[in-house]
Amino acid sequence: MDDSEEIAPAVQSILDAARERGGGGDRISVTPRSLPDAFDATAADGRTPVIAEIKPTSPTADGERTDDPVDLARQMVAGGAAALSVLTEPEHFGGSAATLERVRDAVDVPVLRKDFILHEEQLDVVEADVVLLIVRFLEADGTDDLADLLAAACERGFQVLVETHTAAEVEKALDAGADIIGVNNRDLAELEVDLGTFESVAPDVPESVTLIAESGIQTEEDVTRMRRAGADALLVGSAIMDHGETTDVTANTRRLTQTETDAATTTDT
Numbered sequence: 001m002d003d004s005e006e007i008a009p010a011v012q013s014i015l016d017a018a019r020e021r022g023g024g025g026d027r028i029s030v031t032p033r034s035l036p037d038a039f040d041a042t043a044a045d046g047r048t049p050v051i052a053e054i055k056p057t058s059p060t061a062d063g064e065r066t067d068d069p070v071d072l073a074r075q076m077v078a079g080g081a082a083a084l085s086v087l088t089e090p091e092h093f094g095g096s097a098a099t100l101e102r103v104r105d106a107v108d109v110p111v112l113r114k115d116f117i118l119h120e121e122q123l124d125v126v127e128a129d130v131v132l133l134i135v136r137f138l139e140a141d142g143t144d145d146l147a148d149l150l151a152a153a154c155e156r157g158f159q160v161l162v163e164t165h166t167a168a169e170v171e172k173a174l175d176a177g178a179d180i181i182g183v184n185n186r187d188l189a190e191l192e193v194d195l196g197t198f199e200s201v202a203p204d205v206p207e208s209v210t211l212i213a214e215s216g217i218q219t220e221e222d223v224t225r226m227r228r229a230g231a232d233a234l235l236v237g238s239a240i241m242d243h244g245e246t247t248d249v250t251a252n253t254r255r256l257t258q259t260e261t262d263a264a265t266t267t268d269t
């Protein structure tokens with residue numbers, strides 16, 4: 001872990017809980033739905049590739065959404081989402097493996113398991129098409145090494161989204177063999193969002209990598225801004241599924257997936 005910047009207490013609490021969580025049972029073997037193919041198909045259809053996130057609550061959210069995640073998932077797909085992300089972290093995000101399982105059974109698009117995986121056995125909890133590995137959290141003592149965990153995930157059939165926040169972390173992700181990289185606009189030290197993060201880090205990512213802009217994307221302008229900066233896809237939670245229960249999830253998703261952008265998609269070159 002980079003000691004030059006403290007992480008937020010809420011994030012420390014998430015990590016402490018993650019260390020305590022055990023693994024699943026039997027070793028998982030999954031046949032995944034391809035995430036890059038889903039992005040390509042969406043772009044070919046004239047939509048912006050968006051991963052819509054089901055996050056019942058979070059340390060930065062007000063309140064909790066209690067409506068059925070499967071209904072939310074269907075609404076997101078109806079709004080044109082290329083893929084879904086489901087939080088499985090129980091203590092701070094209101095997620096569960098059972099929710100992910102139900103959602104994945106209900107839709108045809110790839111589903112990302114959003115959790116804080118620190119050890120190989122924590123991969124063996126639930127089948128998903130993609131798992132998240134966060135570079136910053138895999139540098140602390142007592143966690144598995146990023147490259148080892150990435151290889152262990154691939155051996156099980158998972159695709160892996162490696163989350164970064166700085167150019168140095170992108171370098172580490174590439175060295176570990178990542179071919180899908182996310183740049184999180186939310187800083188885990190302050191929990192503040194700055195879309196300039198993606199803009200400054202994206203140029204360091206090779207064309208061959210599938211590149212995802214994560215967090216803080218609210219408006220059509222934000223979508224255009226991230227696509228112009230080179231995002232192949234966007235990961236959006238709060239703007240689609242606010243925590244007030246009154247919002248129209250399909251309309252929110254459609255607004256972002258139908259944003260016109262003149263960004264050259266890197267996938268068809």
Ligand SMILES: O=P(O)(O)OC[C@@H](O)[C@@H](O)c1c[nH]c2ccccc12
Nearest residue numbers: 184214215216217235236237238239
């Ligand atoms: O709700 P937002 O700002 O649209 O962000 C979604 C997603 O990027 C965010 O939830 C996230 C990004 N990386 C994470 C790691 C763990 C938990 C959550 C996240």
